[in-house]
Amino acid sequence: MSVLLIEAFYGGSHKQLMDLINEEIEGCVLYTLTAKKWHWRARTAALYFMQAILPDDKYRVLFTSSVLNLAELAVLRPDLGKLKKILYFHENQLIYPVQKTQERDFQYGYNQILSCLVADIVVFNSAFNMESFLTSIKTFLKKIPDHRPKNLEEIIRPKCCVLYFPMTFPDISQFLPEHKRVSHTLADNMSSMDISHCPKTSLQAENMSVEFSHDQIQSSIGESSAEQERATISEKNICASGDPVILNASNTLAGDIRQKKPLHIVWPHRWEHDKDPETFFKVLLKLKEKELTFHVSVLGETFTDVPDIFSEARITLGSSVLHWGYLASKDDYLQALCMADVVVSTAKHEFFGVAMLEAVHCGCYPLCPKSLVYPEIFPAVYLYSSPEQLYRKLENFCKRPDVARRFHLSPSKNDCPVCTDPRGLAKNEPGLMHLISFKRKLKGKSYN
The missing domain is CATH 3.40.50.2000 (Glycogen Phosphorylase B;)
Structure with missing residues (x-):
């Protein structure tokens, strides 16, 4: 299996996650943009990756963070749109506390909603992240003057799951x-x-x-x-x-x-x-x-x-x-x-x-x-x-x-009620299990 990793904001926890997946899972190919000018990355990364990513018929899975407008990339590159698309939310823009609200601020949350609609699996790093996003969709879309879409939460929610950020703790x-x-x-x-x-x-x-x-x-x-x-x-x-x-x-x-x-x-x-x-x-x-x-x-x-x-x-x-x-x-x-x-x-x-x-x-x-x-x-x-x-x-x-x-x-793993087998996310997807479970999240550990 070949996994296409795309990170439009390659820094901080975004970089940590991509590096860990790339290191622990065989068959990954990583494309990135530096962690600068976040707003421009969110607006234009899809156009850049359309040209930067080389065609390869070995790709089976596309994994990206929600900074990228996945809907745009899927249309610009139909070959990538056919892959199993996994969208990971480090944060969501529907409840982002901006200093001064401007009309352009709407676009970032709107792009994330579009990305969810084209993704096959939408993964959040916490239950708070997932619920705050899903329950805010209806209110967020009320900013549209008329002809508002309906029932998007109901369409997106079945795709969603929580997979906590796979941290590694070094010897200190x-x-x-x-x-x-x-x-x-x-x-x-x-x-x-x-x-x-x-x-x-x-x-x-x-x-x-x-x-x-x-x-x-x-x-x-x-x-x-x-x-x-x-x-x-x-x-x-x-x-x-x-x-x-x-x-x-x-x-x-x-x-x-x-x-x-x-x-x-x-x-x-x-x-x-x-x-x-x-x-x-x-x-x-x-x-x-x-x-x-x-x-x-x-x-x-x-x-x-x-x-x-x-x-x-x-x-x-x-x-x-x-x-x-x-x-x-x-x-x-x-x-x-x-x-x-x-x-x-x-x-x-x-x-x-x-x-x-x-x-x-x-x-x-x-x-x-x-x-x-x-x-x-x-x-x-x-x-x-x-x-x-x-x-x-x-x-x-x-x-x-x-x-x-x-x-x-x-x-304490024993006292953790939300601990579930992460492979369950991929139980019906042969091969996808290797990515979704973030195999060997902690070095030397595997989920068998």
């Missing part, structure tokens, strides 16, 4: 500080656990008593708080030149230092408005106004338009910043995550959250909105309902960082 033992090596055994457990397609309640807290109150914190801080204020920090702060500072994993935390060192918060998301950096920095600045001590690392990719809040926040946060900017090296990125205590999401638009799960794998305590995909992945104790609640949680952790460092999450 070399990057872990001492306190995580002692209390956090997730790296050792990952080899025998599968979180790749079963996030529902699969992240179990070893101790759920972390949900403490402000009064409890005040009564228990005592001498520890005073010691924390007197503590010296061994890592260097951000350079005056703005160059990123990579934390050294040899600067370990152990014993009393676990309490003395300031809380280290990490934000590992794209520098775009849909990740709501404004709320994140507003909360951090409030912590700073209250004279609470913390460190922060702001990671994630940047694209053409970076929200102004980033340059403003970097100046205001000053010496609280340990790292600022994208880390091209995966090892450097993992090392930065391993040195952090708490990972925060303030996203308005999230359908899986690879960065959050990577940070959890590195021993970070997650704080996520009680919305979007997060309730599908994380137990309620790790969710917050408002910016004020996020502030209170971080305030408590700033006063008692040892509490955040005491807990970690463990993926």
Whole structure:
């Protein structure tokens, strides 16, 4: 079987997925466009691939993400339109939170609906992604002045299924500080656990008593708080030149230092408005106004338009910043995550959250909105309902960082109710099983 892989936005999780499939499944041919100018990729990629993809009668399956207008490509290249077409949704545009609504914004969601209509199988990376897309079709199409199509949800839904993003978790033992090596055994457990397609309640807290109150914190801080204020920090702060500072994993935390060192918060998301950096920095600045001590690392990719809040926040946060900017090296990125205590999401638009799960794998305590995909992945104790609640949680952790460092999450395949045999998607399609199941999602594992 020969599989044609097409990715119109070859970066981030889109690249991770295509690379994994290409590596693990024999007979793949990969065509890509670089991850630049997303809007232009969504508009014009089909025309490019029409010319770029060489004819080959060995192709049996076409796999692509929803950035590509599959309907256009199928018409422009009838030979490709005849293949078994699988469409994977990393995100959907029907509920995308745009800064300013314009008529052209309609086209991106409309293209995804058309792609679903010509696809044979439509795969979503979470139940939230699938349901938010399908249930929004009717409302979305009301923007059409007249002669609106009907019953498209009913036509598309039978093609749809959920297949959680197949993540691989590398060995991070070399990057872990001492306190995580002692209390956090997730790296050792990952080899025998599968979180790749079963996030529902699969992240179990070893101790759920972390949900403490402000009064409890005040009564228990005592001498520890005073010691924390007197503590010296061994890592260097951000350079005056703005160059990123990579934390050294040899600067370990152990014993009393676990309490003395300031809380280290990490934000590992794209520098775009849909990740709501404004709320994140507003909360951090409030912590700073209250004279609470913390460190922060702001990671994630940047694209053409970076929200102004980033340059403003970097100046205001000053010496609280340990790292600022994208880390091209995966090892450097993992090392930065391993040195952090708490990972925060303030996203308005999230359908899986690879960065959050990577940070959890590195021993970070997650704080996520009680919305979007997060309730599908994380137990309620790790969710917050408002910016004020996020502030209170971080305030408590700033006063008692040892509490955040005491807990970690463990993926548990046995407690995952949505775990199903992914081969079921292809049970009536001989040969297609190899692709749909993302064979050997985690290196060395197969679903037999």
